[in-house]
Amino acid sequence: MKKNITGTGRRSHCAISMALDTVGDKWSLLILRDLMFTGKRSYGELQSSDEKIATNILATRLVTLEENNIIYKQPDAADSRRYLYYLTEKGIDLLPVVIELMHWMSKYNPGASACTANTTAYKKDRVLLYKEITKQLRKLHLQQG
């Protein structure tokens, strides 16, 4: 997702296109998934996912996500070597995208495992489900620094 004629780094002004320029790569949404649904916060934890992201790719994605204000990092008080990564509000706002993707795949491939299943709650009132998880994520990720 780099250069183009206008030098803006975006392919067009279409919102979907711009969203994909930001998080439409192979890894970004998986990193967000881990921050959302697993307790993972550190570099090493994020690297330990099933998908085995290469260490250099993880590093560049974290930088890009931070540049785009989707995540932020804080020094770990318990270990000054490491940072802990958190979602910003902008990052938390991607929750519906992640859940909809998850639900879509689960519907058409029952073998897929859903991190935060709860198909029942989704079917009953998915907006309520978004709100509840969003509330939890805000507690876990915002106002830390």
Added chain:
Amino acid sequence: MKKNITGTGRRSHCAISMALDTVGDKWSLLILRDLMFTGKRSYGELQSSDEKIATNILATRLVTLEENNIIYKQPDAADSRRYLYYLTEKGIDLLPVVIELMHWMSKYNPGASACTANTTAYKKDRVLLYKEITKQLRKLHLQQG
């Protein structure tokens, strides 16, 4: 999105990961956007979008999307050189993902143009909005052949 150790072509069994293996590339969701929100149906029309997808990439994406049952093609009755591309129900079911991505970018970058705006309807009852657009898409895309 190709090989891995198991040879299944997927990175893990996680639903999000699998969804991204299918439509998480730079172009697939843009093609779906055009099928959903513009009247574009033919190869040439799909190629004429602002983002200027390369012709070889468009060709391979259409094949992949068809292999994954997200779109299907029908010969154009009016011009036997061309096919017209339509969404399957599985493809239509990606509507929430596309709308959520669009809404997310619009929220954080007001300069982004939303294909099917209607922020009001989204804020009032987005599930209803999904349903209405889904109904329209079913009429336009399903039961053609």
Added chain:
DNA sequence: TAATTTTACTTGCATATTGCAAGTGCAAAA
């Protein structure tokens, strides 16, 4: 009917992104 144009691709090669393995630097633990 023959020549031209339109349409949907394919092909070859350049560039960009991702993947892998090994290495580095620093702080914590032993």
Added chain:
DNA sequence: TTTTGCACTTGCAATATGCAAGTAAAATTA
């Protein structure tokens, strides 16, 4: 004070994407 663990970096190989030109076949035009 050595060793280990963690968070990256670096170099290079493998894929994926981007660009420009080419091809085949049906439609249009002359």
